[in-house]
Amino acid sequence: MTSVPNLNYHLDDNNIFETAKDIFLEVKPNWKRSDIKFKIFDEGITNKLIGGFQGSSLKEAADVVLIRVYGEKTDLIIDRDAEKRNMVELYEAGLCPPVYATIQNGLVYGFAPGQTLDEKTVRDKAIRMLIAKEMAKLHTMKPKHISSKKCAMFDKLREWLDIIPDSFSDPQMNDRFKKEIRPKRDLELELSELEQRLENLGYPIVFSHNDLLLKNIIYNQKEGKVTFIDQEYGMYNYQPFDIGNHFCEYAGIGDVTDYSLYPDKDFQLSWIREYLQEWSRLASGPTVTDADIWKLYCAVNKFALAAHYFWGVWGIIQAKYSAIDFDYLGYAVIRFDEYFKRKNDFLSLQ
Incomplete structure (x- = not known):
């Protein structure tokens, strides 16, 4: 596996552009410092993302380098070394852009x-078929750096449950947390039941992306291909999880989340046929x-429950620690509400 250099830089809001230029020149020494332009990608809800390029515009740039600045305390929920190794092996398999370097608080990559x-383009027939095929290809990957091929999701969720807060310092947030999120003991029992039901399927x-929200899928119309980006939650998981999680993401994220957009049975069956x-x-x-x-359709919808649970717990932790301006607690409430609303119907599918 290709080795990745570590550069001794730390990016923060006080030095972001000048230090970013230093980093870009480390990985692209033929660039001119005075010609470097920036693009701040502000749609992420885990990290900050800065793009550097040369040319008149991002769209016309021949080469673009990204710096991902890790979100505050995200090392509590993300194994950054595993993320880097995932990306290196996926790049070698032609499944993601190259990794150029790490920095003290981030990653530099293509x-x-x-x-x-x-929410509209993901339903386009040509695009959704590309996604299904790309996911099937990803699921055949066997990263060499991961020694255990067992499902890692439930162990990860128990780690997260151990660090979810008991309360919040903000009185209004704490009141909402107590009223709208079930107690930790109830969540632990729910997880045990869910694990048993899903394992029995x-x-x-397979090696899974586990975070195929719409903004993590790039469609290149010219080349007729899709690329999955942001591999930070990549790990071994049960095959139906990636599909169920992806279908949940049809609803969008944040204030616009709308689960009436969750794909119906006919749509799912067509998608699953292409995947299988x-x-x-x-x-x-x-x-x-x-x-x-x-059979896979039934399993996918059951694993959609695991996706709601996964991101519900994630949202509680992020609400405590993240400095990004996003209503994480509200998002956790939305995901757990959808989990309990759909639980009986999805688990009863035969």
Whole structure:
């Protein structure tokens, strides 16, 4: 596996542009300092993202370098060394942009040209089929740096439950937390039940992205391809999780979250058929049957519950520690509300 240099820089709001120029010149020594232009990507809710390029515009730039500045206390929930290793191996497999370097509080890597998706483009037939095939390809990856091929999600969630706060210093936030989020003991019992129900489905464990929200999928119309970005939650997980999580993200994120946009049965069955046919082709598996598709459809919706739970717990932790201006607690409430609203219907699918 390619080694990644560590550069002795720390980025913060006081030195962000001049230090970013130093970093860009470390990885692109042929660039001219005076010609470096910046693009701040402000849609992320975990990290800050800064793009550097040369030329008249980002769209026309021949080469773009990104610096991801890690969010406050995100090391509590993200293994940054694993993220780097994931990206290196995925790049070597042609599945993500290159990693150039690490810095003290971030990562320097390549840019995937194209457009991020939204609630409309993700439903485009050509694009959604590309996503299904790309996910199948990702799920055949076996990163060499991960020794254990067991599902890591439930252990990760128990780690997160251990660090969720008991209260918030802001009285209004604390009142909402107490009223709208169930007690930790209830969440622990819920997780144990969910784990048992999902493990009993017997699906294979695959390397998964685990965070395929719409802004993490780049569509390059010119090349007719999609690229999955932001591999920080990549780990081994049950096969249906990535699909169920992705379908949940059709609802959007933040104030505009609308679960009426969760794809219906016919849409899901068509999507799953495309995924399974590609999965079977890559794995030299048997012909995909309607029964296979229906079985995975049932599992995907059950694992959508795990996605709601995952991001609900994540939201509580971020509400405590993140400096990004986003209503994390409100988002946690939305995800847990959807979890309990859908739980019985999804778990009863046969």
